[in-house]
Amino acid sequence: MLDKIYRFLEGRYGFDDLYACLLYLYVILLCLSMITRHWIVEILMILVFVIMCFRVLSKNKKKRSQENERYLQIKDKFFHPFSSLKRQWKDRHTFVYKKCHKCKTVLRMPLPSERGIKHVHCPKCQKRLTVLCLRKEKVEIFTKDGKRKR
Numbered sequence: 001m002l003d004k005i006y007r008f009l010e011g012r013y014g015f016d017d018l019y020a021c022l023l024y025l026y027v028i029l030l031c032l033s034m035i036t037r038h039w040i041v042e043i044l045m046i047l048v049f050v051i052m053c054f055r056v057l058s059k060n061k062k063k064r065s066q067e068n069e070r071y072l073q074i075k076d077k078f079f080h081p082f083s084s085l086k087r088q089w090k091d092r093h094t095f096v097y098k099k100c101h102k103c104k105t106v107l108r109m110p111l112p113s114e115r116g117i118k119h120v121h122c123p124k125c126q127k128r129l130t131v132l133c134l135r136k137e138k139v140e141i142f143t144k145d146g147k148r149k150r
């Protein structure tokens with residue numbers, strides 16, 4: 001019996017990121033169907049389940065992996081701006097970010113030691129950019145008794 005199952009699953013595509021996404025969608029639809037009890041939600045649930053099963057058991061691995069690649073590209077496009085914002089927030093005390101008007105590249109520069117206007121060149125298109133820095137590099141001096149001076 002177990003041998004038959006192994007033989008059946010041999011050469012099948014299996015699980016991937018798109019499968020995980022569909023699984024999340026299925027769980028969301030399941031919760032929604034428990035609240036609304038609407039037939040459209042249940043039909044969508046069945047549809048998602050059928051797609052999930054079809055993809056896992058499919059023998060056309062090339063096409064399934066292409067679908068997965070397309071999904072990952074769309075996901076990347078959607079989440080990329082947020083990952084950039086997260087990074088900018090994380091190192092806001094040490095770096096300044098400026099977007100190039102011409103090529104839309106985001107430049108990451110270390111925080112200068114003095115406030116004021118700085119000029120930089122975009123490494124991609126060589127356009128000269130003006131950066132107004134209102135913050136400066138935070139220099140902390142520790143005195144002998146351990147107190148901080150700025």
Ligand SMILES: [Zn+2]
Pocket residue numbers: 100101102103104105122123124125126127
């Ligand atoms: Zn540029």
